[in-house]
Amino acid sequence: MSDVRVRFAPSPTGWLHVGGARTAYFNWLFARQRKGTLVLRIEDTDVARSDRGLEQGVLDDLAWLGLDWDEGPDRPGPYGPYRQSERLALYRERASALLEAGRAFRCYCTDDELEIARQSALAAGRPPQYNGRCRKLAPAESAARAAAGESHTIRFAVDAGRAWTLRDHVRGEVVFPAGMIGDFVLLRSSGLPTYNFAAAVDDAAMRISHVIRAEEHLANTPRQLMVYEALDERPPEFAHVALILNRDRSKMSKRSGEAAVAVGDWRRAGFVPEALLAYLALLGFHPGDDREVLTREELIEAFSLERLGRSGSVFDAAKLRWMNAHWLHLASGAQIAQWLATGPGPGASDDWRARTDRLLAPLSPAQREKLLEGVRGNVPTLADLPAELGVLVGERPAFEPEAAEALRGPGVGPLLDALAGELEPLAQWSGEGFKSALQTTGSRLGRRGRELFMPVRAALSGRTHGPELPLLAELLGRERCVQRLREAVRRAG
Numbered sequence: 467m468s469d470v471r472v473r474f475a476p477s478p479t480g481w482l483h484v485g486g487a488r489t490a491y492f493n494w495l496f497a498r499q500r501k502g503t504l505v506l507r508i509e510d511t512d513v514a515r516s517d518r519g520l521e522q523g524v525l526d527d528l529a530w531l532g533l534d535w536d537e538g539p540d541r542p543g544p545y546g547p548y549r550q551s552e553r554l555a556l557y558r559e560r561a562s563a564l565l566e567a568g569r570a571f572r573c574y575c576t577d578d579e580l581e582i583a584r585q586s587a588l589a590a591g592r593p594p595q596y597n598g599r600c601r602k603l604a605p606a607e608s609a610a611r612a613a614a615g616e617s618h619t620i621r622f623a624v625d626a627g628r629a630w631t632l633r634d635h636v637r638g639e640v641v642f643p644a645g646m647i648g649d650f651v652l653l654r655s656s657g658l659p660t661y662n663f664a665a666a667v668d669d670a671a672m673r674i675s676h677v678i679r680a681e682e683h684l685a686n687t688p689r690q691l692m693v694y695e696a697l698d699e700r701p702p703e704f705a706h707v708a709l710i711l712n713r714d715r716s717k718m719s720k721r722s723g724e725a726a727v728a729v730g731d732w733r734r735a736g737f738v739p740e741a742l743l744a745y746l747a748l749l750g751f752h753p754g755d756d757r758e759v760l761t762r763e764e765l766i767e768a769f770s771l772e773r774l775g776r777s778g779s780v781f782d783a784a785k786l787r788w789m790n791a792h793w794l795h796l797a798s799g800a801q802i803a804q805w806l807a808t809g810p811g812p813g814a815s816d817d818w819r820a821r822t823d824r825l826l827a828p829l830s831p832a833q834r835e836k837l838l839e840g841v842r843g844n845v846p847t848l849a850d851l852p853a854e855l856g857v858l859v860g861e862r863p864a865f866e867p868e869a870a871e872a873l874r875g876p877g878v879g880p881l882l883d884a885l886a887g888e889l890e891p892l893a894q895w896s897g898e899g900f901k902s903a904l905q906t907t908g909s910r911l912g913r914r915g916r917e918l919f920m921p922v923r924a925a926l927s928g929r930t931h932g933p934e935l936p937l938l939a940e941l942l943g944r945e946r947c948v949q950r951l952r953e954a955v956r957r958a959g
Contacts, residue, residue, distance in 0.1 A: 595648025
């Protein structure tokens with residue numbers, strides 16, 4: 467078993483952000499490449515905002531993406547529990563140990579007193595750090611006030627004269643100068659830990675070897691390094707990944723144009739997990755060549771922390787749509803059926819999933835797969851399926867302007883009538899049989915190329931684009947083909 471242990475630690479205070487999904491994927495790739503362990507840890511100590519329903523939503527989106535974990539709330543392991551709200555006794559124990567060792571102290575300052583001190587520091591041009599007031603209390607007085615029940619926090623006693631250095635797999639050597647951080651809170655007066663304390667305690671207790679996370683956490687790292695050292699724990703190796711950006715190069719924290727920030731938004735819009743992951747992976751990771759679409763297996767082979775870029779990457783919704791179309795165009799009907807079965811989750815826009823289900827319901831599994839494979843080249847997203855399927859298994863849609871124009875050409879009525887006559891007596895229906903009948907009709911009437919194919923396609927589908935005519939005819943079936951040709955004869959006059 468590999469010594470590599472990484473973690474993805476979402477907070478259940480909202481949906482899964484595409485940036486979070488990318489971080490989870492990088493951790494997943496690293497763990498799978500190194501035959502290591504991926505830990506899913508829920509950081510739910512923000513009591514006011516954390517929600518089990520939101521937690522389940524994050525887990526559902528991760529499962530939809532196919533990012534499985536080895537240890538987590540639903541997969542017990544040797545270092546659980548895996549929700550921080552269930553680990554409070556550990557944080558209090560570690561904080562007490564730091565108090566006893568003189569590496570932390572009780573702070574009895576009220577919020578109002580802290581704000582007055584903060585404003586005073588700002589007015590004097592000093593950093594708004596804690597002024598050290600309670601750090602000067604005698605241990606006996608501090609303990610007595612705590613025993614009397616006086617409300618307090620526990621702060622870390624920072625060595626203000628020491629600089630800290632991080633050797634980051636992405637950033638290189640990062641120096642945090644002495645004096646940039648004041649005495650920071652470990653435990654709040656409620657007994658709940660702060661992020662930096664809980665994260666460091668848990669990473670040490672869970673034997674995390676590498677922390678791969680967004681660069682916005684870089685500023686948290688010196689505090690965590692201090693905690694590791696004070697607890698006599700070896701820190702993990704770090705890799706701080708560049709942010710995903712909006713088109714204006716701002717942090718991607720809200721909608722910008724058509725770029726949604728939640729994984730669930732793309733899921734409900736008919737995007738498939740393989741495409742979304744393949745796109746997110748290339749936002750910050752360089753495979754070392756010019757490949758733009760990599761499978762999970764290819765990414766596992768190519769992935770390395772040293773190939774993660776330092777600069778932010780702009781999220782391009784059009785590029786993601788192109789990549790999604792690429793995955794759909796290469797998929798089998800069975801794979802598309804599987805994507806439909808596992809997505810898009812509740813709230814699909816315009817209810818395209820329900821309309822797709824209604825269109826496919828009368829068909830056998832084999833017929834569904836054949837039909838889906840037949841239309842895959844014309845759909846950039848799963849949400850586009852109803853329009854394509856409706857042409858084949860529903861009533862023919864209204865003629866598009868180009869199709870209506872094609873039916874008004876000279877000799878179109880006799881062409882369609884003659885083709886219908888060729889198709890009706892065919893002994894066995896197939897795409898090849900249709901192709902032969904079409905060629906025979908065209909030869910007899912002296913029509914070929916566009917003047918032969920375009921009116922027939924318009925008559926059968928109401929469009930001038932779509933699957934190859936033999937496949938279109940095979941999917942439609944004899945009865946529907948002949949019926950649509952006869953109806954189009956009347957339209958063509």
